[in-house]
Amino acid sequence: MARPVRYNLTGERDLKLVKEGPIGYAGEGFMATTLDQIIGLARKNSLWPLPFATSCCGIEFMATMAATYDLGRFGAERVGFSPRQCDMLLVMGTIAKKMAPVVKQVYLQMAEPRWVVAVGACASSGGVFDTYSVLQGIDQIIPVDVYVPGCPPRPEAILDGIMKVQNLVGKESLRRRNGEHYKALLNSYGIE
Amino acid sequence: MALTNEIVKQKLTEKFGDSVTNFEEPFGMLTFEAPKEMNLKVLQFLYDDETLGFRFLTDLTAVHYPDNPGRELAVVYHLHNLRENFRVRFKIFTSIENPDVFTATKLFAAANWMERETYDFYGVNFIGHPNLKRILNVDEMDYHPMRKEYPLEDRQRTDKDDEMFGRGEIFPNQA
Numbered sequence: 001m002a003r004p005v006r007y008n009l010t011g012e013r014d015l016k017l018v019k020e021g022p023i024g025y026a027g028e029g030f031m032a033t034t035l036d037q038i039i040g041l042a043r044k045n046s047l048w049p050l051p052f053a054t055s056c057c058g059i060e061f062m063a064t065m066a067a068t069y070d071l072g073r074f075g076a077e078r079v080g081f082s083p084r085q086c087d088m089l090l091v092m093g094t095i096a097k098k099m100a101p102v103v104k105q106v107y108l109q110m111a112e113p114r115w116v117v118a119v120g121a122c123a124s125s126g127g128v129f130d131t132y133s134v135l136q137g138i139d140q141i142i143p144v145d146v147y148v149p150g151c152p153p154r155p156e157a158i159l160d161g162i163m164k165v166q167n168l169v170g171k172e173s174l175r176r177r178n179g180e181h182y183k184a185l186l187n188s189y190g191i192e
Numbered sequence: 193m194a195l196t197n198e199i200v201k202q203k204l205t206e207k208f209g210d211s212v213t214n215f216e217e218p219f220g221m222l223t224f225e226a227p228k229e230m231n232l233k234v235l236q237f238l239y240d241d242e243t244l245g246f247r248f249l250t251d252l253t254a255v256h257y258p259d260n261p262g263r264e265l266a267v268v269y270h271l272h273n274l275r276e277n278f279r280v281r282f283k284i285f286t287s288i289e290n291p292d293v294f295t296a297t298k299l300f301a302a303a304n305w306m307e308r309e310t311y312d313f314y315g316v317n318f319i320g321h322p323n324l325k326r327i328l329n330v331d332e333m334d335y336h337p338m339r340k341e342y343p344l345e346d347r348q349r350t351d352k353d354d355e356m357f358g359r360g361e362i363f364p365n366q367a
Contacts, residue, residue: 097330132337133329 036174044169045075050086054093057120057152064155083109094122095135107142112177118144121151195276197222228284232294246271252306254314256339264288295321313338
């Protein structure tokens, strides 16, 4: 006997695709709001992650991408492995000092706007590897937007970090990346 | 006839007399020492001799003994006779002020990278090595990190509270 098809949406008639829309003036069949908010909304729901996975945090990220946790729900389905296509760099794992120039080069190859997440204790602070060969946190070489603590963090924690990035992306002013403050920030890392 | 520790020891004593010293057998593996000027002669003899035939260099590394004046650095060769499946360990000692040792790259091609690693971490200067530069650490590093002269942690850090990590007074003599 064929299984009866049942819709999950039974009873929910007024379902909206975007539950929390941008603040604006809406009427019958139209809505007016600022360009910042529209672009922020588009950007934050279509982040392209670039995983830079060097150890166990990378394994947790694989679980985050897989079916149970499913990062695709947040619009970050498409993991790009070319920095030129991506806008969210996830550094996951211990970064040795010899690896540092590689991380920086990957960051430089990304186009603006770009965001960086340091996933796990090692990427955030060097973790237990308080030693001569390990970079003590990637914020010594590139600016970081969100730190995810944990050793390794659970997939929920990574999802929380990515939701924090989405929050930043959605609220970011379109002028920020051209501003003096941002230039000064990059210059402090030796980036022109 | 299977190779034994006694045969190797006897052969070495016949050839080099009292120069080869400090025969030990920790965990059954023959270990001996020679003056550092003789390292190539001993390796060559172990390689060429028909009975011995130690023609495979398993490992080459160094050890730092800071409390051993004049003999601070030990260079250790692990040799393997593949035909008899028999191993020996050969050590030479050198002072840390003058860590010059002849390279074994002419005898074992495998010694090339191992000597670079030993140079990288202990600063042993292998005379005659074709390309003696750092292999694992960053090129900008200006010290040899496996020498027991440095605290394990990165001293440059400012974000960790030493007291919380129980190391506030561990190295009081070092700035």
